[in-house]
Amino acid sequence: MVLKNLKMTLKRSIGGVEVTRLYPEKIMDLPDAERGVHVLDIRKCIGCGACARICPNDCIKLVPYARGNPLKNKKQQYPQIDYGRCMFCGLCVDDCPANCLTMSKVFEIAGWERDDIVYGPEDIAVGQYNDQELAELAEEARKAEEEKKRKAAEAAKAKKAKAAKAKAAEEGEKGSGEKTAKKKAE
Amino acid sequence: MTTANDVLSALQSAFPGAVEEAKISPERQLWATIKPDKIVDVCKYLRDNHSFDHYSGAAGVDKIDEGLFEVTELLASHGAHQVVALLKVKTPRDDPSVKSLTGLYWNANWYEREIWEMLGINFEGHPELYPLLLCDELVGVWPWRKDFKGYPDYTTAERAIEMVTSDGYTEYSFPPTEAEIKAGTVPVDRPKYPTFREREEMEIEGESEMILHMGPQHAVVPGPFLLDILVDGERVKKAFLDVGYIHKGIEKIMENRTYTQGIPITDRLCYMAALTNNEAYCGAVERLLGIEAPERGQYIRMILEELSRIQSHLLGTGEFLTLIASAVYSPFLYMIIDREDVLSCIESVTGARINHSFVRFGGVRNDLPDGFKDMTLDTLKMIRQKTEEYKELFLSDSIYRKRMEGVGVLSPQEARRLGVSGPPLRASDTPYDMRREDPYLLYKDMDFEVITRKEGDSKARVEVRLDEILESCYIIEQCLDQIPSGPVMAEGVPKRIKPDPGEAYYRVEDHRGEMGFFVVSDGSDKPAKVKARGPVYAYFQALPPLLEGVYIADVVAIAGSMDACTSEVDR
Numbered sequence: 001m002v003l004k005n006l007k008m009t010l011k012r013s014i015g016g017v018e019v020t021r022l023y024p025e026k027i028m029d030l031p032d033a034e035r036g037v038h039v040l041d042i043r044k045c046i047g048c049g050a051c052a053r054i055c056p057n058d059c060i061k062l063v064p065y066a067r068g069n070p071l072k073n074k075k076q077q078y079p080q081i082d083y084g085r086c087m088f089c090g091l092c093v094d095d096c097p098a099n100c101l102t103m104s105k106v107f108e109i110a111g112w113e114r115d116d117i118v119y120g121p122e123d124i125a126v127g128q129y130n131d132q133e134l135a136e137l138a139e140e141a142r143k144a145e146e147e148k149k150r151k152a153a154e155a156a157k158a159k160k161a162k163a164a165k166a167k168a169a170e171e172g173e174k175g176s177g178e179k180t181a182k183k184k185a186e
Numbered sequence: 187m188t189t190a191n192d193v194l195s196a197l198q199s200a201f202p203g204a205v206e207e208a209k210i211s212p213e214r215q216l217w218a219t220i221k222p223d224k225i226v227d228v229c230k231y232l233r234d235n236h237s238f239d240h241y242s243g244a245a246g247v248d249k250i251d252e253g254l255f256e257v258t259e260l261l262a263s264h265g266a267h268q269v270v271a272l273l274k275v276k277t278p279r280d281d282p283s284v285k286s287l288t289g290l291y292w293n294a295n296w297y298e299r300e301i302w303e304m305l306g307i308n309f310e311g312h313p314e315l316y317p318l319l320l321c322d323e324l325v326g327v328w329p330w331r332k333d334f335k336g337y338p339d340y341t342t343a344e345r346a347i348e349m350v351t352s353d354g355y356t357e358y359s360f361p362p363t364e365a366e367i368k369a370g371t372v373p374v375d376r377p378k379y380p381t382f383r384e385r386e387e388m389e390i391e392g393e394s395e396m397i398l399h400m401g402p403q404h405a406v407v408p409g410p411f412l413l414d415i416l417v418d419g420e421r422v423k424k425a426f427l428d429v430g431y432i433h434k435g436i437e438k439i440m441e442n443r444t445y446t447q448g449i450p451i452t453d454r455l456c457y458m459a460a461l462t463n464n465e466a467y468c469g470a471v472e473r474l475l476g477i478e479a480p481e482r483g484q485y486i487r488m489i490l491e492e493l494s495r496i497q498s499h500l501l502g503t504g505e506f507l508t509l510i511a512s513a514v515y516s517p518f519l520y521m522i523i524d525r526e527d528v529l530s531c532i533e534s535v536t537g538a539r540i541n542h543s544f545v546r547f548g549g550v551r552n553d554l555p556d557g558f559k560d561m562t563l564d565t566l567k568m569i570r571q572k573t574e575e576y577k578e579l580f581l582s583d584s585i586y587r588k589r590m591e592g593v594g595v596l597s598p599q600e601a602r603r604l605g606v607s608g609p610p611l612r613a614s615d616t617p618y619d620m621r622r623e624d625p626y627l628l629y630k631d632m633d634f635e636v637i638t639r640k641e642g643d644s645k646a647r648v649e650v651r652l653d654e655i656l657e658s659c660y661i662i663e664q665c666l667d668q669i670p671s672g673p674v675m676a677e678g679v680p681k682r683i684k685p686d687p688g689e690a691y692y693r694v695e696d697h698r699g700e701m702g703f704f705v706v707s708d709g710s711d712k713p714a715k716v717k718a719r720g721p722v723y724a725y726f727q728a729l730p731p732l733l734e735g736v737y738i739a740d741v742v743a744i745a746g747s748m749d750a751c752t753s754e755v756d757r
Contacts, residue, residue, distance in 0.1 A: 034537050054447065
């Protein structure tokens with residue numbers, strides 16, 4: 001009996017069981033499904049706030065972000081995540097309608113102060129616009145704005161003209177109507 | 187075989203007029219509203235004539251719109267038939283009082299005490315209506331009522347008033363301010379009852395007897411709870427249990443969250459059983475919504491829940507071995523090493539090792555990754571081999587056997603009377619398993635054996651767990667062979683879950699026993715009431731009678747062999 005137990009101990013100790021992990025030099029393989037720190041695709045985010053609404057711990061807040069897409073609404077806000085409260089349940093990822101919020105394999109987020117683990121859009125964003133792209137997009141946005149203004153002006157002009165025409169036609173119709181009425185009366 | 191219809195017609199003929207409303211939905215679940223003055227007779231009739239010998243719990247619901255409280259008693263049978271009777275009793279809100287079932291079912295005691303302290307429903311004929319989970323300051327505010335105004339701020343130490351008691355202890359009290367009394371957050375007239383310490387000191391009879399405290403923070407107690415044993419020499423004369431040290435109010439929290447937001451909170455009931463808790467909650471809400479997960483989704487749930495059972499049993503057994511021989515730490519570490527591989531299998535699907543939040547209404551979150559089958563089969567092979575080794579080790583070790591055999595024996599009748607479920611019940615020769623008894627998911631298609639032992643002692647309980655690991659391996663292998671391709675989520679599940687008004691009860695076989703969720707919907711996007719019926723609650727209630735008459739040295743061996751989890755008891 002004693003021998004049997006001893007055999008097991010020996011097997012365990014010689015059998016090449018990896019007992020200690022060499023963290024942090026060697027981090028264990030994490031699966032693709034791992035739920036770590038969020039990643040926000042800044043080019044896809046539509047700022048709807050679905051993530052903030054579904055969060056059970058209320059740790060997602062929408063904040064303004066200067067380096068967002070200038071083509072979109074300038075007041076659009078992006079999620080900021082407080083990892084002091086996040087429990088990594090992944091409901092925000094499931095609920096995202098634009099599929100822009102995902103979770104990465106990063107889990108080392110310790111900080112010295114509470115504010116250190118509040119990650120704003122600039123910390124979790126991928127595919128951020130660089131300065132040149134931003135300038136180009138701003139130019140595009142400006143052009144689009146101008147185009148829009150021009151179109152609006154044109155539309156207003158056309159509308160005005162149309163309204164004037166309609167008025168004239170109405171008046172004409174009224175006049176003719178009056179005439180027919182008069183005729184009938186005669 | 188008795189069906190729910192048979193039970194209903196028998197009830198209606200035996201007690202004409204006592205059944206006010208009745209429905210059967212789904213099959214095997216009988217919902218009936220019973221007249222308040224007939225409830226004890228009806229339950230006695232069901233217990234004696236239709237073998238409803240398992241009192242599974244009770245849930246109190248505050249129906250503030252109707253001015254009513256509703257108490258739902260859950261009755262089932264230990265294997266005679268598969269009908270679950272959910273008997274509702276209504277009582278007016280201004281003077282709530284319901285007849286107690288403690289005379290019929292011994293284990294109704296704690297469930298009724300909890301409803302009394304949370305909702306303020308008086309149970310006529312209850313022998314000890316003392317608070318169970320709440321602290322003494324909170325008794326009388328009735329926190330589960332819908333018009334509960336909130337907890338007064340006791341956090342400021344300036345308000346504390348120091349008092350020296352007669353035995354020289356310093357105690358602090360927090361007198362309520364006038365504003366709090368006006369706002370109604372502080373009870374004005376508290377119910378009178380002897381405190382826990384007074385109750386246990388009443389039992390001391392002679393000079394040779396004394397009370398030995400184990401806990402709330404004790405090296406061999408899993409989680410904080412107070413186990414006081416009244417000893418006479420080396421024998422335990424009576425045991426007292428005080429729980430509620432980590433009462434989190436999960437059921438109340440879930441009333442203030444949407445249905446989807448409740449899923450991660452069910453993980454926190456007990457992290458060892460996160461997946462089965464998810465399953466029980468999601469299953470209840472699926473019943474309310476009338477949806478069902480597609481076949482592949484159900485298979486994935488089964489695979490993961492069985493893997494989760496393996497890891498829980500491994501840790502439970504390892505923890506137990508450290509409890510009985512605190513100096514020997516190596517068996518615990520052996521099992522932890524094995525468990526890591528199982529956790530890695532689960533993690534590759536769910537993305538988390540402990541708190542999974544993986545099951546969704548109508549399916550699961552992800553599909554299985556590539557290579558999951560090979561990885562799991564390798565792990566199962568290793569687990570099988572190791573479990574066989576453990577069994578051999580335990581059987582061959584004469585010291586272990588001397589310490590365990592015949593210790594804490596629960597006879598089948600006693601185990602049923604105390605209302606325990608899971609491995610402790612099956613170790614007492616009662617093959618009661620929800621996977622067989624109330625088949626959920628696709629367990630009815632699976633080929634597996636319900637493990638039982640005849641002895642009912644501590645050793646049998648551990649053996650049942652080890653054998654269940656092997657049985658779980660077999661179930662997972664079958665699932666991996668049979669799993670079809672297809673979607674993992676049902677179609678047409680709305681993003682905003684808003685079930686029609688109604689209620690549902692769904693129970694699953696947790697690693698430790700019967701886990702059930704009772705969910706009431708009032709038509710809004712938040713549940714009106716969630717009641718978790720956990721297995722460890724029943725174990726804890728059964729501990730004091732089980733410990734009577736044993737040696738002090740065996741207390742830990744018996745309590746440890748139950749594989750308890752305080753977090754789930756307190757909720």
